[in-house]
Amino acid sequence: MKLKLLKIRNFRSYSNEVEIRIDDLNVLIGRNDVGKSSIMEALDIFFNGKPDFSDLSIGAGELQIDITCVFSDLPDSLILDDSVSTSLASEFLLNDDGDLEIVKQFKFSRAGTLTAESFIKCLYPDNEALDDLLSKKRNTLKLQLDELGIGHEGVNRTQSKDLRRAIRDHYYPGQEVQTTQKLIKIEGKLDNEDNRKKIWASISKYLPIYSLFFVDKKLDDQDSDIQDPMKEIVKEVLGRPDIAPLLEQLKEQIQSASTVLADATIEKVNELDVTLAETLRSNFPKEPSWNTIFKLSLEDDRGISLNKRGSGIRRLVLLSFFRAQVDRRKTDQAPNVIYALEEPETSQHPDFQMMIVNSMKELAETENAQVIFTTHNSNLAGEIPKSSLRYIFKEDGNTQIESGTNEDGTDNVEIIDRIIETLGALPDPKNKVKVLIFVEGENDVNGLINYSKMLNNHDANILNLDNNESVAFIPVGGSQLKFYVEKKYLDGLTQAQFHLYDSDKPEYVQKVQELNAENNPRKIGFNTTKRELESYLHIDAILECYAEKGIDITLEAIEEDTDLPLEVAKAVHSVNGEGTWEEMHSDPRLLIEKQKSKISRVKQRLNTDAISKMTVPRLQETEGFDEIVMWLNQISDFINN
Structure with a gap:
């Protein structure tokens, strides 16, 4: 399961209900004390704990906090109260979007006593006679079946799911079950004989693990909330499919x-x-x-534990934890985990700040992992896709949350501009840039830079694009905040333009033809001679980069028309033993999303790790040396003239 949506009501500054969309990567931005940390702590309460009386919104009309989580990417089947599989859909436990929506209500008395209850908000049969159906154990269901005079034919009386189906069919004979939105209590003030307790225990095993890191809290021997990555390691290992x-x-x-x-x-x-x-x-x-029961700690040779070390040291260990998670999750099965971290830039050198942010971005791209963090650092935020940005602000006395993109995927221009204003100055390339390099996407940026570094090491006269302030990359589909800023700054400027696009898309071939037809000496466009930039990779470089990660893949010879990222993604998928490429998910929409996600991760690795294994002889063998050098020389000419 993956977290899709969070709803909060009456929790701290969130007096009115707010919704926040949760993607694989989520970066919370806003001014101090606006409620960024409250979002992460609300999730911690949902998954791991309970609120305090002081968490109630000031002036709340009722003494109740509601925290709701909506989950997608649900299992096709699961064990609920029998040893046989059923599904959340067949038990009518999904909301109107086909997701699992769990509502946790925390009610306080005036004296501060807390009562916690959990509900599933779902489209449930509208007949009141079925309201308590899930609460009945098998023997009670069999008695009800007999009382209703339902025949035994076609009913497996040893399975609760079949008994419930037969009873529902009795009330809706020969017709589709009519549903209405209901709250089905699954936890809190339930009798021990209530079957819903067993159902909830089963469902909760599928929920993600939530790991919150507030490592810079003031140390106090009595503070039970001090976070240690080792604690999270134990929690995650206990959730592994081979351990659980x-x-x-x-x-x-x-x-x-x-x-x-x-x-x-x-x-x-x-x-x-x-x-x-x-x-x-x-x-x-x-x-x-x-x-x-299981305790794991890191100690130095003096026996001093991590929790007693300075914040800078603890942050370095935390950085290493995230980097290790990235490597492990690429090659190992692991339970769903949501990682949350407050301000990774705190107490760290800028190089380490960027390392931890890059690690968290990579972690969010692995299977079954989601990442949430807060930041006040404009440079870190600039590396984040706009779709992952969440801006938190107060308006008319209420706390609100908006995303960097609209529901249709377009830029939420007003919110992005407010994010930029809140963060302060982002990199302004307009005074140094001499050449704008237009490419299709961020993987092409990495590919072109890494090829230039390799060729520059071979011949210092060949342009090195790495950290070159004379050029600005403009991905046509660029999603990161920094590209939005650069485009905005560079609108209307007169830098030379170099365009490079793959040849597999007719619209980009047409674009290059139209651009070159302008006969503008300060503009030039190229399509790759091969299918795409990844096609210039040598097969040995690809195999070596994956073998280095413990993934031994097999590839056929690379032909001119081979969709290389697709073939590599299939090969990696096959090695990981996750079933066939075409059967990753029964839902066609989710199948396409999973396939695209795997191809995206492969593209990222090919344009970084695989290119690092390239040599001049290998590039010459794939017939890419002369072409790529020609591109770089053209950019160099623009810079120097």
Whole structure:
């Protein structure tokens, strides 16, 4: 499951309900004390804890906090209360968008006593006779089936899901089940015999792990919230697919053996007092908390733990944690995790700031990971796609949240401009730039820069584009904030223009023809002779870069028309043993999204890691040496003239 939407009401500055869209990467921006950290702490309460009375919004009309999370990318089937699979859709537990929406309500008394309840907001059958259907265990369902006179034919009476289906069909004979929006309570003030407790325990196993890092809080021996990456490592390992079943098996064995002993005790009580024995039964009131059993820490040779070190040291360890997660998640199965971090720039050298932001961007691109962080740093924010930006502000006394892009994917210009104003000055290239280099996307930027570095090392006379202040890259589809700023600054300026586009898209071939037809000596365009920029890679460079990560892929020979990123993505997918490329998901829309995501990650790696394995002889063998040198020489001529 992946978090899709967060709703908060009556929590701190969020008195009115606000919604925040959650993507794979989310960067929260706003002025101090506007409510950025509150969003991350609201999620921590949802997944891991409970609020304090002081968390209620000042002047709240009622003593209740609501935190709602909406999840997408749901499992096609899951085990709820039987040993057989069912689905959230067939149990009518999805909202009108087909997502899982969980509402947690925290109610306070005037004395500050807290009551917590959880609900699933869903389109549920509108017949009141079915309202308590999920609360009934199998034996009760069988009794109801008999009371309603429902025949046994076609009903598997050993499966609760079949019994519930038969009862629903009884109330909607020969017609589609009519639904209405309802809140189905799944946690809080439920009798131990209520089947919904078992259903919730099953669903909660599929929820993401939420890891919040506030590592610069004031240290206090009594502060239980001090965060340590080692704690999160244990939590994540416990959720792995190869570990979780073992823990479940151990839990069942312990509970079974303990129940036998407890029942034997009740039998002895029965010999002494029958009335008392009838009121007793064995029960485990809550699930075991394995992460409180296993303790992992980092200590120096003096035995001083990480939590007792300075904030700069703890941030370096945190940086290393995120970098290690990036590498591991590319080659290993892992549970869904949401990582949240406050201001990665704090107490760090600018180089380390950029490393941690790049690590978090890469982490967000891996399977089953989402990232949220706050920042006040304009340079860091400039590296983030506009679609990942969330701007938090107050208007008319209410806290509001807006995204950097609209729902249709277009730029939310007003909000982006407010983000720029809030962050302060972003890089202004207009006084130094001599050449604008137009490419299709950010991967092409990386590819061209990395080829130029390699060729410059071979011949110092060849232009090196890395950190070259004379050029500004303008991805035609550029999504990062810095590209928005550069485009805005460069509108109407007279720099020379160099355009480079792949040849696989007719619209870009046409664009280059039209541009060159202007006969403007300060403008020139090229299409790649090969299919795309990745096509100039040598197959050995690709195999080596993946082997270095422990992924041994097999590729056929690269032909002129080979869609290389697609073929590499398929090869990596096959090695990871995740089923066929065409069957990653039963939903065609989600299938396309997953395939695009994998291809995007491959493109990023090809234009960085694979190019680092390229040599001049390899580039000559793929017939790309002369062409790429010609491009760089043309850019150099523009700079010097």
